[in-house]
Amino acid sequence: MPLLPSPPTDREGVVAWVDEHLGHLACDDVRPSPVRGGQAAADAALASLDLTGYATRRSEVYPVQGRGATRLSPYIRHGLLPLPAVWAAAAGAPARDRAEFRDELLWQEYARHLYARVGRATAEPLRFAEPVGTGPWEGEPWRQDMACMAATTAELHEEGWLVNQTRMWLASQHSVRAGRDWREGAQEMYRHLLDGSPAANRLGWQWAIGTGNGKVYGFSRWQVEKRAPGLCGTCPLRRACPVQDWPEAEAGARVEPPAGLAGGPTDAGPTAPQVAGEPEAVWLTAESLGDTDPALAAHPDLPAVFVFDEPLLARLRLSGKRLVFLAETVAGLGAQLHLGDPVDELRGRRLAATWAPVPGFRRRSAQLDVVALHPWPWLRRPGSGSLRSYSAWAGRGR
Ligand SMILES: Cc1cc2nc3c(=O)[nH]c(=O)nc-3n(C[C@H](O)[C@H](O)[C@H](O)COP(=O)(O)OP(=O)(O)OC[C@H]3O[C@@H](n4cnc5c(N)ncnc54)[C@H](O)[C@@H]3O)c2cc1C
Secondary structure, three states: OOEEEEOOHHHHHHHHHHHHOOOOOOOOOOOOOOOOHHHHHHHHHHOOOOOOOHHHHHOOOOOOHHHHOOOHHHHHOOOOOHHOOOOHHHEEEEEEHHHHHHHHHHHHHHHHEEEEEEOOOOOOOOOOOOEEEEOOOOOOOOOOOOOHHHHHHHHHEEEOOHHHHHHHHHHHHHHOOOOOOOHHHHHHHHHHOOOHHHHHHHHHHHHHHOOOOOOOOOOOHHHHHHHOOOHHHOOOOOHHHHOOOOOEEOOOOOOOOEEEEEEEEOOOOOOOOOOOOOOOOOOOOOOOOOOOHHHHHHOOOEEEEEEEEHEEEHOOOOOOOHHHHHHHHHHHOOOEOOOOOOOOHOOOOEEEEOOOOOOOHHHHHOOOEEEEOOOOOOOOOOOOOOOOHHHEEEEOOO
8 A cells, every 4th residue: 555645735845745756657857837736726716717808818829918718727627626616607707708718618518528428439530530631741740940839839848738729739730730640749738738638638639630520720820920929020930931821731531430429328427426335535536636526525524535546647657747736736635645556555445436527437436445426516417419519519508
């Protein structure tokens, strides 16, 4: 039972703690992102949410002060801010901004429905093959002599967060213009993004490169001049811009969609707590690390336990920033921390847990003694309808 000591509460201490206990699992040096983990930071971000102008400024890239994006995503991804709470927090915003923001929350919910239904098949093209007519492209897809690529990859690697607009630039540049395998680009983003999730990351890539919807997003100098005015003026290639014109690539041919995409049952977890015994600990997972986690809230007197999944982390090779974010978060919950395989670490303990819409939860919980299973806080409970089109899916709930 490799138990870890509790991380210190100060930032420097957490970084040193991650370096010592988890550093062997990181893909880079352990350094913190400016975005802090933990419930207090999540609550502060939500409390200061001001959506005025969100609809017009959400896609702005530079200057940074002009951005309308909220940067709530790392907290939403790890369940510190459940989607229903974020939805409610938008109630007082101007109507257009509220509608636009809530539409983005629905994209997150849609990504979760898709992943819950289709699972790992989201790593394969969903409806169309990879774009055709890509390349030839000289050198790295994210060439560092292009100011747009240098600035955005620096943000990805140093801060672990990007606005949606530059995620689209990177995805399109990687796999529409340069013709590289989208899974490699998605994996590199996933390793660094504090909000990285298989569900939303793959959805973002599949929609940017057209495998999800048959529409290829073209990235060119035009978007940089519109969304990041002044950046091209600093570029060594400003008079020989390799993305001056639109890429010529087009969507690939239709492919056989994965089972379930056109409709079928979704395992959405219980609608009410399923209790079959007296739990002795609350098992927290990376999907739900907030203090409103339903299992934690239902069993406030039980010890909480979190396992840094060593075999999984060794495969994923996340950046140190992500590990610091997670350590800051679990430190605030006072959870008992383990390092190892969750099934080995938790075997023989009677657990309470919150159901989570990811295949990994289903697999591990089936091998553990979860005697109290609590419902996932859906924004919209999944049904059995088609998940081929976001707009059709979103429209069904209106
Ligand atoms: C190539 C690519 C990869 C992406 N990878 C991820 C990822 O790994 N994790 C992730 O959470 N999002 C991902 N997104 C979606 C989106 O870019 C981020 O959620 C958003 O930029 C986060 O910033 P924010 O919190 O300021 O968003 P805001 O604009 O403030 O939106 C509020 C919330 O809505 C949700 N949201 C917004 N846009 C989307 C979207 N297009 N898809 C799903 N949810 C959305 C997020 O939870 C976000 O926090 C990706 C998009 C693309 C194009």
